[in-house]
Amino acid sequence: MEVSNQPKNLDYRSLLSSPEWLVEENKFDKNKINFYETIFTVGNGYLGTRGSLEEGHEAAWPGTYINGVFDHHDSFVVDMVNAPAWPAVSIWVEGTKLSIHNCELIEYKRKLDIKKGVLHRLTRFKDSEGRITRYESLRYASLSDRHHFEVSGKVTPENYEGNIEIQSEIDGDVLNLDLTPAYKEKPEFEPEMKWIKWSKSRHLRSRSTQVLENSTYLEMETIDRPHHIGYASALQVSAPHELVSDADYNKTRQRARIKANKGEAIDFHKLTSIYTSRDVEKSKLKATCRNTLEANMSKSFEERFNDHALAWAKKWDDCDISIEGDDDINNAVRFNIYHLLITANEFDPKANVGAKSLSGEGYRGHIFWDTEIFLLPFYTFTQPPTAEALLLYRYNTKEGARDYAREGKHDGLRFPWESADTGHEVTPEWTADGTVRIWTGERELHITSMVVYAMITYYEATGNIDFVLDYGAEILFETTRFWQSRLEYNKKEDRYELTEVEGPDEFHHLVNNSVYTNWTTKWSMQKAVEYFYNLQREHSEEIEPLLNKLALDQKEVDEWKRVAEKIYIPYEPKKKLIEEFEGYFGLEDIPITQWDENDMPIYPSGYDHDNCDTTTLIKQPDVVMLMYILPDEFDEEVKKANYEYYEARTMHKSSLSPSVHTIMGIETNNHEKALQYFERAAYVDLIDNQGNTEDGMHIASAGGTWQAAVNGFGGLRIKNGQLTFKPWLPNKWKSLRFKIKWRGTDLKVCVSHEQIGLLWISESIENLAVLVMGKEIHLKPNQEISVPLG
Structure with a gap:
């Protein structure tokens, strides 16, 4: 024995x-x-x-x-x-x-x-x-x-x-x-x-x-x-x-x-x-x-x-977030962070995070823009090595992106809407039963700009210039070559356009001049121009081998600048409202009037996912999403007008939606709605409010929940390379605590209704300048400071 x-x-x-x-x-x-x-x-x-x-x-x-x-x-x-x-x-x-x-x-x-x-x-x-x-x-x-x-x-x-x-x-x-x-659906198990x-x-x-x-x-x-x-x-x-x-x-x-x-x-x-x-x-x-x-x-x-x-x-x-005054929501936030921590491998730069994490087979484990927009902010500010590994996945699969661009007879790198192990497009063209055409893989071009967005955010937060020189710059320049070859010149209007695309709102397929797609394309190309000149000026010796490898010179970059300036943006600042795409405001305007037991909108009678394209109903934030990721490009009146207009027409048929509406609700002083959306985001899997948690976690929503807490209630942003804070707390909450990584140091944050406490843990001999409610504050290393919020 x-x-x-x-x-x-x-x-x-x-x-x-x-x-x-x-x-x-x-x-x-x-x-x-x-x-x-x-x-x-x-x-x-x-x-x-x-x-x-x-x-x-x-x-x-x-x-x-x-x-x-x-x-x-x-x-x-x-x-x-x-x-x-x-x-x-x-x-x-x-x-x-x-x-x-x-x-x-x-x-x-x-x-x-x-x-x-x-x-x-x-x-x-x-x-x-x-x-x-x-x-x-x-x-x-x-x-x-x-x-x-x-x-x-x-x-x-x-x-x-x-x-x-x-x-x-x-x-x-x-x-x-x-x-x-x-x-x-049966009363008993029937194997x-x-x-x-x-x-x-x-x-x-x-x-x-x-x-x-x-x-x-x-x-x-x-x-x-x-x-x-x-x-x-x-x-x-x-x-x-x-x-x-x-x-x-x-x-x-x-x-x-x-x-x-x-x-x-x-x-x-x-x-x-x-x-x-x-x-x-x-x-x-x-x-x-x-x-x-x-x-x-x-x-x-x-x-x-x-x-x-x-x-x-x-x-x-x-990584912990502590919310004093609401134990239930704190438990839900931590539950989401737990799933973020078990799903990404910081030691494997050839792996990434699927839409259902490692918890189920929904979407077949494919990788979407979810990583760049909803997950990477969490890893960038709490686990930088993990963030770098996830970004390196895009670099290590760039040959698949190059093949994808070539298939469309374009230059450079076009990243796929759904990716797996090779970087090639793996989005199915039809549903499994062959009845519904799937356009996302062919038309959702904005993922390419979002890869660039994530890399630049990572660099701003970490200061890791070696990553930019070794990997990021190549992605930035090669994706710009894709855009340069994909943009269509409208001679009559003397502008560049993107037609037959699909923005984040997946109810509307094959649209022309999606404001999200056009705006982020312009932003990405302008960043390429900016980084080209900055790297030549500050790191000329290190960047020269890449420029030689790509055969990239000033003449080509100046052409990028010229084209970017002429990209059509369907927006007139005086009108405040931004049209999601050309012709959107001419669609049938149908209000949302009913919500289910999980406080989620119900389709108006006679409409569903397949026929909302004739209406102004949208699946998830599109214009509102744009204002979130590029907040400095819109004034407060424009943000408020567009939030209130599009929020009333958003069906939230993506779990990515509530967290963005939380953050922008706080930013536009729609506080009651912001808290409502935060609870939707935090509980999306704990109460299964999308009805499909059994297929796997909505891991992007988990990342969005972290952002809603830190970027929304904590009010954290980066503006011109500087940390800024503009927090707001619900009445029930007594305080919000979290910690972030900033350029190799730790910053502890404690927000109450009256003040924000900041403790910068650093060996630096210099001070760290941050903005609190628009006022510049200088933090001394290892000395906590409290700043009134009134």
Whole structure:
């Protein structure tokens, strides 16, 4: 009989944080299974795993997604691959598996600890023989060792003694799925009908399985892409037990058989190490997995967990937002930050963040402009190395962007609307059923300017000139070449235009002169001219190799300047209102008059997503979005007039919408609406107000929630390279605290109704000048200052 050297009878509940850091599920609801799988995702940036029950169930959507691993086989577009699930553990009593289907659940609770990145579970099963078994588990993806994953727990026979088997497996027979399961429309689970609406795709096949001395090894490979994925796994049990290990074509399993005594807890630890051939050479994959596994097996549970919890504490020290006076909204904000922290990999400059993060297969794991506009501000101001890695993804996939520009017979770089691992456009042209044309990939050009926008914001906040010289300048200049070749000259009007495009408002396709697209194109081209001359003046020696490589000279840049000045902007300042695109004001003007139980607008009778293009109804902020990202280009009257006009016509059918309306609501003194939109943004997944959280987190909304708190209520902006603050707090809030990174230093901010406190943590001998309510304030290093807001 074997006995683990791990400690016995651990109190896992005592490891959890205080209640304000917990998100709880206090009863089992089959109709919310997939919803909780999404919000209870654990991860560490390298990998994310949905919060499925360890033993599985008929309605499960277990997903494990390794950042950067894609495959095309068996799917009409490339997919983020669903990898084998590492948490799989089941309990068998006298030969019968305990599950939600064959047992009464006397007690069922799960808690996601967002402070420590762990998922805790307590379930008491009563089987058909009246036996009550207490099952407790703690699951985490280590933040201190990003290739270590663990399920630890204990099994207690409360009212019987007998044979218990703890079974651990790694099953390589996994599929990718699409759309929404049909089972939730039925009164009972129907396994044969459950996936009727789903499209199944296979992306993995087995390379090898092996039983080792005290562990197992499984290696899978993607079918079209060259990736290998290795899993080394081991089961440790505290009680005397017989351990049986076996492997077949695509599955490994370990079973610990125990003679259990009534009331005595049996502790277990399932440890798994995961690597891919993106991390190490294929020939070294197995050895690397085994070495990491054995290193963690030699440590106690407390050592492993404490290292993980310490890494989380360091993250929260940089990223936490504290709202005094509203515990519920503070919990929701922290929940969003938690998901931001588990979805991006700061160590992988060839991976990015999909629209549903690493928590689900919605949008097939594809990368959108969400990263540049909604996510990167969070990482730029709290985790600069992560921000740099995300920006380097665009640089490292630039050849795909170059091919995309060539396909349209254009120059330079055109970044795709949906991207995966190569930088090529992967937006489907039609919906899966072939009935609806998808125009976004062909017409949403503004993502190219937004990549530039994100890079410039990163540089302004970090001062990382090496990034600009090594990567950013090339992107800036090559995207400008794309715009130069894509713009259309209207000889009659003597102006340059962009026709048949689609702006952020995706209700209106194939429009001419989208103000968002034209304005950001002009802004991006003018930045290219500005940076060309600044870099030549201040870094001539460093920039010369790039200019030679691109064959870029002053004559070409001056032509950029000339063309940019002639880009048509459909806006007359005296009229205040900005027309979203040519002809928008001539569309049928239909008001929004009804809202659902989640306070979301309801389509007017006779209208839906497919026919709103004949009306002034818009899907999400477009003109209002433009005023947010380029605030200094509009005066207060223009911002207010356009916010109030377009807000009344916005259907918010994108989760990206509420956070922008929060920030601009505060900026235009529409405070009541701003708070309303902030709650929509913060709770978008916690209450599922878009109705599709089961497909994965709305991670861009999570980033937007952070921006709403910091840029909205905190009033943070950058103006002419200087930090500015113009905060406002709701009456219920007593204070708002956050910390940002600014050019290699930390700035702590505390806002109350009466004042703003600023503490600049720096070794500088100089002062830092910031603007507070328009007044310049000089901060001395390591000396807190309070500035009245009246």
